[in-house]
Amino acid sequence: MALSGKVALVTGGSQGLGKAFAEILLKHGAKVSLLDINVPTGNKLKAALDEEYGSDRTCFISCDVTSETQLKEAFHKTLESFGRLDIVCNNAGIGNESNWERTVDINLNGVIRGSYLALQYMKKQNKGQGGVIVNIASMAGLGPFLSAPVYTATKHAVVGFSRALADASQVSDYGVRINVLCPSFAKTEILETFNTDDLMGQFSNLRQTTQKLLEHMGVLDPSQVAEHFLQLVTDDSRNGAVLRVTQAGASYMEYPKSVM
Numbered sequence: 001m002a003l004s005g006k007v008a009l010v011t012g013g014s015q016g017l018g019k020a021f022a023e024i025l026l027k028h029g030a031k032v033s034l035l036d037i038n039v040p041t042g043n044k045l046k047a048a049l050d051e052e053y054g055s056d057r058t059c060f061i062s063c064d065v066t067s068e069t070q071l072k073e074a075f076h077k078t079l080e081s082f083g084r085l086d087i088v089c090n091n092a093g094i095g096n097e098s099n100w101e102r103t104v105d106i107n108l109n110g111v112i113r114g115s116y117l118a119l120q121y122m123k124k125q126n127k128g129q130g131g132v133i134v135n136i137a138s139m140a141g142l143g144p145f146l147s148a149p150v151y152t153a154t155k156h157a158v159v160g161f162s163r164a165l166a167d168a169s170q171v172s173d174y175g176v177r178i179n180v181l182c183p184s185f186a187k188t189e190i191l192e193t194f195n196t197d198d199l200m201g202q203f204s205n206l207r208q209t210t211q212k213l214l215e216h217m218g219v220l221d222p223s224q225v226a227e228h229f230l231q232l233v234t235d236d237s238r239n240g241a242v243l244r245v246t247q248a249g250a251s252y253m254e255y256p257k258s259v260m
């Protein structure tokens, strides 16, 4: 998919990986709708991007992915502002093992809400032009992150949900590809979770083990992660792909062939 003239929507787009995804899409000619609950940071980012790319290339929409109403409205506004929708990145996520229900509602339910709305707006059967969904999971979607069982569960679920949806989309001929990105640790604000006992919940005692894991795996720059995100957006041959990104490089996960 060539990105010039295409329109993308990124949840959790105010900062961190969402910001890096928005920037790489803009660099390649797309327009981007940024959705986030962090309004001051989102507005500041929009102002900075206006300077660099012009004010008609982005919009910022205050939106909580736990609200079906707000998310629906944000998709509607994006279509209204830019006239089309081609790329949806369900990226918003948190680490909170104490209020684990909220973690599930953002990291998993938010991805499901965003993916279903994306299909509704992009599938050919609804007069959409087709497109691509990239859901942001984590290395914790592929193996256990011992100090964060609920975070791990949400990310495994995002991988399974996205793979099943990709097959469903292909068999239904929606013209929408669905891929998953699984980054290792990246230098963003979410890493502060490890310094916050209230968020670590009952496994805050495992701080040292977590710290060792982080030192062992290293910390990626968001721009490195964004390069691989771009691959999932632009490579039309990829549907149901799960791409893991580590300091050692990126590789597609291989799974046994589906029975159907």
Ligand SMILES: NC(=O)C1=CN([C@@H]2O[C@H](COP(=O)(O)OP(=O)(O)OC[C@H]3O[C@@H](n4cnc5c(N)ncnc54)[C@H](O)[C@@H]3O)[C@@H](O)[C@H]2O)C=CC1
Pocket (backbone or CB within 6 Å): 011, 012, 013, 014, 015, 016, 017, 018, 035, 036, 037, 038, 063, 064, 065, 066, 091, 092, 093, 094, 106, 136, 137, 138, 139, 182, 183, 184, 185, 186, 187, 188, 189, 190, 191
């Ligand atoms: N940084 C890392 O080490 C890794 C992060 N990830 C995933 O990447 C995604 C992005 O996280 P980061 O950029 O690292 O963290 P971050 O904390 O910098 O960014 C997350 C963004 O999501 C927004 N957000 C949180 N709850 C929201 C809600 N209910 N509705 C809308 N927006 C909401 C925040 O305001 C923030 O702007 C998350 O899904 C995270 O799980 C995956 C692997 C590694």
Ligand SMILES: CCCCC/C=C\C=C\C(=O)C/C=C\C/C=C\CCCC(=O)O
Pocket (backbone or CB within 6 Å): 094, 095, 096, 097, 137, 138, 139, 140, 142, 143, 144, 145, 147, 148, 151, 183, 184, 185, 186, 190, 191, 193, 194, 199, 200
């Ligand atoms: C409440 C704690 C969750 C905090 C979330 C903060 C950072 C998130 C980072 C990640 O998403 C995880 C990245 C990599 C490590 C995860 C698992 C390692 C195990 C992988 C394996 O064994 O294959």
